[in-house]
Amino acid sequence: GQQLNQSPQSMFIQEGEDVSMNCTSSSIFNTWLWYKQDPGEGPVLLIALYKAGELTSNGRLTAQFGITRKDSFLNISASIPSDVGIYFCAGQGETSGSRLTFGEGTQLTVNP
Protein backbone atom coordinates (compact mmCIF):
# COMPACT_ATOMS: atom_id res chain seq x y z
CA GLY A 1 0.00 0.00 0.00
CA GLN A 2 0.91 3.65 -0.09
CA GLN A 3 3.32 4.93 2.53
CA LEU A 4 4.22 8.44 3.58
CA ASN A 5 7.46 9.33 5.29
CA GLN A 6 7.30 12.63 7.15
CA SER A 7 10.34 14.35 8.60
CA PRO A 8 11.50 15.49 10.95
CA GLN A 9 9.57 13.73 13.71
CA SER A 10 10.08 16.68 16.03
CA MET A 11 11.55 20.17 15.99
CA PHE A 12 12.53 22.54 18.77
CA ILE A 13 13.02 26.12 17.58
CA GLN A 14 13.18 29.66 18.88
CA GLU A 15 10.42 32.13 18.23
CA GLY A 16 11.09 34.00 15.00
CA GLU A 17 12.89 31.16 13.26
CA ASP A 18 11.71 29.62 10.01
CA VAL A 19 10.65 25.97 9.92
CA SER A 20 10.61 23.40 7.15
CA MET A 21 9.16 19.91 7.11
CA ASN A 22 8.52 17.48 4.30
CA CYS A 23 6.82 14.29 3.22
CA THR A 24 7.82 11.73 0.65
CA SER A 25 5.70 9.00 -0.84
CA SER A 26 6.45 5.63 -2.35
CA SER A 27 3.86 6.32 -5.05
CA ILE A 28 2.36 9.19 -6.99
CA PHE A 29 -0.23 11.38 -5.31
CA ASN A 30 -2.83 13.58 -6.98
CA THR A 31 -3.42 15.75 -3.93
CA TRP A 32 -1.33 16.84 -0.96
CA LEU A 33 -2.86 18.29 2.17
CA TRP A 34 -1.24 19.75 5.27
CA TYR A 35 -3.00 19.69 8.64
CA LYS A 36 -2.20 21.03 12.10
CA GLN A 37 -3.41 19.37 15.28
CA ASP A 38 -3.52 21.13 18.65
CA PRO A 39 -3.67 19.09 21.87
CA GLY A 40 -7.14 17.70 22.50
CA GLU A 41 -8.45 18.80 19.12
CA GLY A 42 -8.92 17.35 15.67
CA PRO A 43 -6.59 18.10 12.76
CA VAL A 44 -7.29 21.41 11.03
CA LEU A 45 -6.67 21.79 7.31
CA LEU A 46 -3.98 24.40 6.54
CA ILE A 47 -3.21 24.07 2.84
CA ALA A 48 -4.38 21.90 -0.06
CA LEU A 49 -2.29 21.30 -3.20
CA TYR A 50 -3.66 19.85 -6.43
CA LYS A 51 -1.03 20.22 -9.16
CA ALA A 52 2.58 19.14 -9.49
CA GLY A 53 4.82 22.13 -8.91
CA GLU A 54 2.05 24.13 -7.24
CA LEU A 55 3.25 26.55 -4.56
CA THR A 56 0.54 27.85 -2.21
CA SER A 57 0.70 30.24 0.74
CA ASN A 58 -1.59 30.76 3.70
CA GLY A 59 -0.25 33.64 5.77
CA ARG A 60 3.16 32.63 7.10
CA LEU A 61 2.71 29.10 5.75
CA THR A 62 3.91 28.00 2.32
CA ALA A 63 3.57 24.52 0.86
CA GLN A 64 4.65 23.00 -2.42
CA PHE A 65 3.53 19.97 -4.40
CA GLY A 66 6.70 18.29 -5.70
CA ILE A 67 7.31 17.99 -9.42
CA THR A 68 7.64 14.20 -9.18
CA ARG A 69 4.24 14.10 -7.39
CA LYS A 70 5.90 12.00 -4.69
CA ASP A 71 6.77 14.72 -2.22
CA SER A 72 5.63 17.93 -0.57
CA PHE A 73 7.07 20.40 1.89
CA LEU A 74 5.62 22.90 4.35
CA ASN A 75 7.47 26.02 5.44
CA ILE A 76 6.52 28.26 8.36
CA SER A 77 8.20 31.65 8.42
CA ALA A 78 8.85 33.76 11.51
CA SER A 79 7.44 31.18 13.93
CA ILE A 80 5.38 32.27 16.93
CA PRO A 81 4.43 30.34 20.09
CA SER A 82 0.96 29.49 18.79
CA ASP A 83 2.55 27.52 15.93
CA VAL A 84 3.17 24.77 18.48
CA GLY A 85 1.41 21.54 17.58
CA ILE A 86 1.64 18.47 15.40
CA TYR A 87 1.73 18.97 11.65
CA PHE A 88 0.54 16.17 9.36
CA CYS A 89 0.88 15.74 5.66
CA ALA A 90 -1.74 13.70 3.85
CA GLY A 91 -1.95 12.52 0.28
CA GLN A 92 -4.55 11.08 -2.02
CA GLY A 93 -3.34 8.62 -4.64
CA GLU A 94 -4.62 7.83 -8.10
CA THR A 95 -6.31 4.61 -7.04
CA SER A 96 -7.24 5.40 -3.46
CA GLY A 97 -10.71 6.84 -4.08
CA SER A 98 -11.59 9.21 -1.24
CA ARG A 99 -9.01 7.69 1.10
CA LEU A 100 -6.19 9.87 2.45
CA THR A 101 -2.83 8.49 3.58
CA PHE A 102 -1.37 10.39 6.54
CA GLY A 103 2.23 10.96 7.53
CA GLU A 104 3.39 10.25 11.06
CA GLY A 105 3.41 13.91 12.00
CA THR A 106 6.00 16.53 12.98
CA GLN A 107 5.81 17.78 16.56
CA LEU A 108 6.79 21.45 16.60
CA THR A 109 7.86 23.23 19.78
CA VAL A 110 8.50 26.97 19.69
CA ASN A 111 10.41 28.51 22.57
CA PRO A 112 9.51 32.15 23.28
Place this chain on the structure above:
Amino acid sequence: DAGVIQSPRHEVTEMGQEVTLRCKPISGHNSLFWYRQTMMRGLELLIYFNNNVPIDDSGMPEDRFSAKMPNASFSTLKIQPSEPRDSAVYFCASSLLVSSEQFFGPGTRLTVL
Protein backbone atom coordinates in the same frame (compact mmCIF):
# COMPACT_ATOMS: atom_id res chain seq x y z
CA ASP B 1 -21.07 27.50 10.32
CA ALA B 2 -20.98 24.41 12.50
CA GLY B 3 -18.15 22.05 11.80
CA VAL B 4 -18.19 18.31 12.29
CA ILE B 5 -19.82 17.49 15.61
CA GLN B 6 -18.87 14.46 17.66
CA SER B 7 -20.25 13.11 20.91
CA PRO B 8 -19.34 12.30 23.52
CA ARG B 9 -16.00 14.13 23.78
CA HIS B 10 -14.81 11.73 26.44
CA GLU B 11 -15.93 8.21 27.27
CA VAL B 12 -14.65 5.98 30.02
CA THR B 13 -16.03 2.47 30.14
CA GLU B 14 -15.20 -0.96 31.40
CA MET B 15 -14.01 -3.84 29.32
CA GLY B 16 -16.89 -5.75 27.79
CA GLN B 17 -19.26 -2.80 27.63
CA GLU B 18 -20.78 -1.51 24.43
CA VAL B 19 -19.58 1.89 23.26
CA THR B 20 -21.33 4.10 20.70
CA LEU B 21 -19.66 7.13 19.20
CA ARG B 22 -21.69 9.65 17.26
CA CYS B 23 -20.94 12.05 14.43
CA LYS B 24 -22.80 14.77 12.60
CA PRO B 25 -20.98 15.79 9.40
CA ILE B 26 -20.89 19.28 7.94
CA SER B 27 -24.20 20.01 6.25
CA GLY B 28 -24.00 19.28 2.52
CA HIS B 29 -20.97 17.02 2.79
CA ASN B 30 -21.59 13.60 1.28
CA SER B 31 -18.49 11.69 2.38
CA LEU B 32 -17.88 10.69 5.98
CA PHE B 33 -14.79 9.09 7.49
CA TRP B 34 -14.04 7.42 10.84
CA TYR B 35 -10.43 7.48 12.05
CA ARG B 36 -8.64 6.18 15.13
CA GLN B 37 -5.54 7.91 16.51
CA THR B 38 -3.03 6.34 18.87
CA MET B 39 0.57 7.14 19.73
CA MET B 40 1.75 3.84 18.34
CA ARG B 41 -0.14 3.76 15.05
CA GLY B 42 -0.92 7.41 14.32
CA LEU B 43 -4.08 8.22 12.35
CA GLU B 44 -5.76 5.15 10.89
CA LEU B 45 -8.79 5.19 8.62
CA LEU B 46 -11.37 2.73 9.88
CA ILE B 47 -14.20 3.15 7.39
CA TYR B 48 -15.69 5.71 5.05
CA PHE B 49 -19.08 6.35 3.50
CA ASN B 50 -20.07 8.07 0.26
CA ASN B 51 -23.70 9.16 0.10
CA ASN B 52 -24.44 7.10 3.24
CA VAL B 53 -23.06 3.90 1.66
CA PRO B 54 -20.01 2.21 3.20
CA ILE B 55 -17.27 2.20 0.55
CA ASP B 56 -14.18 0.88 2.32
CA ASP B 57 -14.25 -0.79 5.71
CA SER B 58 -10.90 -2.53 5.37
CA GLY B 59 -9.54 -0.52 8.29
CA MET B 60 -12.10 -1.81 10.77
CA PRO B 61 -10.02 -3.83 13.23
CA GLU B 62 -12.39 -6.72 13.78
CA ASP B 63 -16.00 -7.75 14.03
CA ARG B 64 -16.37 -5.97 17.34
CA PHE B 65 -16.41 -2.71 15.38
CA SER B 66 -19.38 -1.63 13.29
CA ALA B 67 -20.41 1.66 11.71
CA LYS B 68 -23.67 2.91 10.29
CA MET B 69 -24.86 5.98 8.47
CA PRO B 70 -28.66 5.92 8.46
CA ASN B 71 -28.92 9.38 6.86
CA ALA B 72 -26.78 12.18 5.49
CA SER B 73 -26.51 13.97 8.83
CA PHE B 74 -25.68 11.18 11.27
CA SER B 75 -23.25 8.31 11.71
CA THR B 76 -22.35 5.97 14.56
CA LEU B 77 -19.32 3.85 15.33
CA LYS B 78 -20.04 1.03 17.74
CA ILE B 79 -17.64 -1.20 19.62
CA GLN B 80 -19.15 -4.29 21.23
CA PRO B 81 -17.64 -5.66 23.38
CA SER B 82 -14.97 -3.05 24.10
CA GLU B 83 -11.43 -3.99 25.12
CA PRO B 84 -8.62 -1.96 26.73
CA ARG B 85 -6.68 -1.96 23.44
CA ASP B 86 -9.54 0.01 21.88
CA SER B 87 -8.52 3.02 23.98
CA ALA B 88 -7.72 5.83 21.54
CA VAL B 89 -9.06 9.06 20.15
CA TYR B 90 -11.69 8.48 17.48
CA PHE B 91 -12.20 11.16 14.86
CA CYS B 92 -14.97 11.69 12.39
CA ALA B 93 -14.28 13.75 9.26
CA SER B 94 -16.44 14.82 6.35
CA SER B 95 -15.89 16.15 2.86
CA LEU B 96 -17.62 16.82 -0.40
CA LEU B 97 -17.51 13.75 -2.62
CA VAL B 98 -15.66 15.66 -5.32
CA SER B 99 -13.08 17.12 -2.94
CA SER B 100 -10.04 15.67 -1.18
CA GLU B 101 -10.34 18.17 1.66
CA GLN B 102 -11.53 16.41 4.78
CA PHE B 103 -12.68 18.39 7.80
CA PHE B 104 -12.26 16.77 11.18
CA GLY B 105 -14.38 16.85 14.29
CA PRO B 106 -12.91 17.40 17.76
CA GLY B 107 -12.70 13.67 18.46
CA THR B 108 -13.91 11.31 21.16
CA ARG B 109 -11.30 10.19 23.67
CA LEU B 110 -12.19 6.62 24.60
CA THR B 111 -10.71 4.89 27.61
CA VAL B 112 -11.55 1.24 28.21
CA LEU B 113 -10.57 0.03 31.67
